[in-house]
Amino acid sequence: MNDIxxxxxxxxxxxxxxxxxxxxxxxxxxxxxxxxxxxxxxLGIGLTLAAAALFFGETAVTTKLVAIxxxxxxxxxxxxxxxxxxxxxxxxxxxxxxxxxxxKGQYNEETHELSGKASSPSPEDKSN
Amino acid sequence: xxxxxxxxxxxxxxxxxxxxxxxxxxxxxxxxxxxxxALDQLIxxxxxxxxxxxxxxxxxxxxxxxIIMALIGFLGTVAFAYYLEKKEKNE
Numbered sequence: 550m551n552d553i554x555x556x557x558x559x560x561x562x563x564x565x566x567x568x569x570x571x572x573x574x575x576x577x578x579x580x581x582x583x584x585x586x587x588x589x590x591x592l593g594i595g596l597t598l599a600a601a602a603l604f605f606g607e608t609a610v611t612t613k614l615v616a617i618x619x620x621x622x623x624x625x626x627x628x629x630x631x632x633x634x635x636x637x638x639x640x641x642x643x644x645x646x647x648x649x650x651x652x653k654g655q656y657n658e659e660t661h662e663l664s665g666k667a668s669s670p671s672p673e674d675k676s677n
Numbered sequence: 678x679x680x681x682x683x684x685x686x687x688x689x690x691x692x693x694x695x696x697x698x699x700x701x702x703x704x705x706x707x708x709x710x711x712x713x714x715a716l717d718q719l720i721x722x723x724x725x726x727x728x729x730x731x732x733x734x735x736x737x738x739x740x741x742x743x744i745i746m747a748l749i750g751f752l753g754t755v756a757f758a759y760y761l762e763k764k765e766k767n768e
Contacts, residue, residue, distance in 0.1 A: 552680045559684065559729065563691040566725055570695035573718055574702050579711055582702075586714055590721045597725045601732055601740070604680075610737045617724075617744055624751040628717065631758035636710040638762055661762070 551603065558600035565593030578644035579636055587629040591621055684733050692726050713757045720750035 572585030595618050602614040638661055643650055657664045696719065703715035724743045731739035 555680060555732075556683055559688050559732075562725065563688045563695075566722055567691050567695050567698075569718065570698040570722070573715060574698045579708065579714070582711065583714055586718050586721075590718055594721055594725055597728050598743075601728045604732045605737050607737070610740065613737075613740055613744070617740070617747055620744075620747055620751075621721075624747070628751055628754040628758070631755055632710060632713055632717075635758040635761040636708070639708075639710070639764075641708060641710060 555600045555603050558596050558603065562593045562596030562598075562600065565589050565596065569593060578647070579641050580633065580647075581644065583629055583633055583636075587625050591625045594618075594621060681733050684729050688729050689726070692722055692729065695722050696726075709757075709761065713754060713761075717750055717754045720746055720753075724750075 566589070569585055569589035572589065573582050576582045576585055598614045598618050602611045605611070637652065655663060699715050699718045699722065703712055703719065706712055724746050727739055727743045727746065731737060731743075
């Protein structure tokens with residue numbers, strides 16, 4: 550019974566990682582690739598580590614694995630935010646079918662700080 | 678089918694295919710930020726491979742390597758992002 554739960558968890562984790570890898574290869578745009586990587590791969594790695602925690606079944610190993618999962622859950626969004634911000638400021642183009650760029654004109658081009666007064670979005674933009 | 682055989686013949690091949698797919702993106706680019714994201718993804722898959730190998734060989738000491746890999750992946754991505762943005766500011 551324990552073996553079956555471990556098999557299911559590790560298979561789900563590996564499949565999520567495979568889906569994230571296909572997304573990284575096939576998505577048309579940097580920002581879409583980034584979103585696929587962070588969410589799906591973090592979920593997949595969490596499931597794989599949970600399978601390992603069930604496999605060993607010792608308190609010391611489980612504590613170590615929970616520490617890894619928490620560390621990944623905390624750091625993955627921070628790293629994704631920083632690299633997405635750097636990509637936006639270095640001028641990465643959006644996909645040609647992307648409709649809205651909500652950050653456009655909202656920041657100071659030299660200091661990279663949010664100003665909020667450069668061009669306020671029109672009401673119909675906000676409703677979307 | 679025992680659990681070790683299942684890990685060896687099903688889980689590891691899936692993860693290996695993932696490594697190949699991400700590495701194609703790592704080589705293609707086209708910008709440096711795409712390569713940084715692909716590198717981060719490669720390190721994430723490496724953590725999964727280490728975990729599967731630790732289960733196969735029943736050695737939980739290998740999981741320490743996974744902690745260090747998670748740390749290196751985070752620090753590498755943050756350092757790349759910091760210096761890319763800094764370079765853009767100075768130009």
